[in-house]
Amino acid sequence: MDTPWTTTPLTAELLRGALDLERTAHGLLPHRLPARARAQYTDPQLAMAESQPSGVRLVFRTRATAVQLDTLPTKRVYVGAPPRPDGVYDLLVDGEPAGQATAAGGNTLTIDMTTGSFESRTGPACTVRFDGLPGRAKVVEIWLPHNETTELVALRTDAPVEPVPADPSRPVWLHHGSSISHGSDAASPTTTWPALAASLGRAELVNLGLSGSALLDPFTARAMRDTPADLISVKIGINLVNLDAMRLRAFSPAVHGFLDTLRDGHPTTPLLVISPILCPIHEDTPGPGAPDLSTLGTGQLRFRATGDPAERAFGKLTVGVIRDELARIVERRAAEDPHLHYLDGRALYGESDAAELPLPDGLHPDAATHRLMGERFARLVFGDGGAFVGA
Incomplete structure (x- = not known):
């Protein structure tokens, strides 16, 4: 039987660790520097680094046993170097490691370290899926790849999702x-x-x-x-x-x-x-x-x-x-x-x-x-x- 998916809008209330969120043609792009800072120096290296969501994670409460996250990653390719592995998505359930996944495909950024040049190529969105989660109410965290720019396209679950207020005991x-x-x-x-x-x-x-x-x-x-x-x-x-x-x-x-x-x-x-x-x-x-x-x-x-x-x-x-x-x-x-x-x-x-x-x-x-x-x-x-x- 097909899973009865619920699509939840991607909003700031579901994200932690980002200082800014940009609405793109595909969805939501987390930034770790605000727009005013990004406008002051438009260097490709800085743009790549601050848009790679190190420490950025989705956090929500749900009874869902299955989660799908559509993303549009940007992969890095270095001229003359071996291929880099796909970025890793870490799943935590109530703070404990509960799974990992990767997303193949997406955009490609080719970097020539001998010249400092950058070349971009577009690609398709991908789906990351986690199954077999416990059916009880729980806090789910999906940590985005720390080294791979990731646009968030859609979040689907087989049970409703709600934001989780920050824990005041955690500085x-x-x-x-x-x-x-x-x-x-x-x-x-x-x-x-x-x-x-x-x-x-x-x-x-x-x-x-x-x-x-x-x-x-x-x-x-x-x-x-x-x-x-x-x-x-x-x-x-x-x-x-x-x-x-x-x-x-x-x-x-x-x-x-x-x-x-x-x-x-x-x-x-x-x-x-x-x-x-x-x-x-x-x-x-x-x-x-x-x-x-x-x-x-x-x-x-x-x-x-x-x-x-x-x-x-x-x-x-x-x-x-x-x-x-x-x-x-x-x-x-x-x-x-x-x-x-x-x-x-x-x-x-x-x-x-x-x-x-x-x-x-x-x-x-x-x-x-x-x-x-x-x-x-x-x-x-x-x-x-x-x-x-x-x-």
Whole structure:
């Protein structure tokens, strides 16, 4: 017998983790930066990163035993590199993992890393289906692929759906960082290190990890300033080195300005500044970073640092230089801001970890390291004595 499907309109009440929702010709496109921020810099890399819904999830209450979600994903293809796996949709039932699915098809974005060019091709919408759910009333979460732009087309269930009010006992944690925070090379959207840490810390995550775009952009600071949050963290450094985006003279005032903007909207919210995790290629060697073209076609793209360590004397940034400066800035500001805290990123992933779990491409942690970082963050920051305790 055919399933008697109920179609539920996709609205903001069903979504968490997005700062903006765009109505498209196909449905609803979640954004992790608001329209005003997106209009200030229309770079394709930033547009791709902020539209990839890391931490964005559908949340609803239902007795449904079957759920269908029609989506239009955008797949990435890198010229000369092996095909990327389809993005993963994680299903949670009452907070517990209950299934995974992928969506084949959709649009394609072809990226040539040797030239920086982007080429788009349209494709068909797809259907993600979860069956065999318990027939009782329950809270269902569908976490969208953290690394795949996803337009939401239609939601169908075999029982009615209703929104779920936010749990007031769970603080909203607003986090900003680079591709590592975005979830690069994590296994699935609920296993990025911020998602794991949020789950262990019983927090509601808003993840503004923006691959390649954690650059102290003022529009990102203003977006965070204007976003309600109980806890805030910013992970600063690696993208500034990767892109050779600024020198020390510009970096220090930019950090102060970013933090000042956050404090304009969140004057007493616990605010944690996190320095880069260990990155051997950039510890003492400045950027820019670049793909190692000799590894294209080998099945494992790697990155390398192209700067000269001697250029540190002229203000070029390395992750080591950035750690020292961030620690100095936070120590100075904390004298007047008791809610400001600092975490050395090497406490999440350091030298001993690199020996056991080296970064596969020289920059990004693998799935096991995401889990390690998430567990450590939860213990150090949400645990006893941590920056987020008692907020």
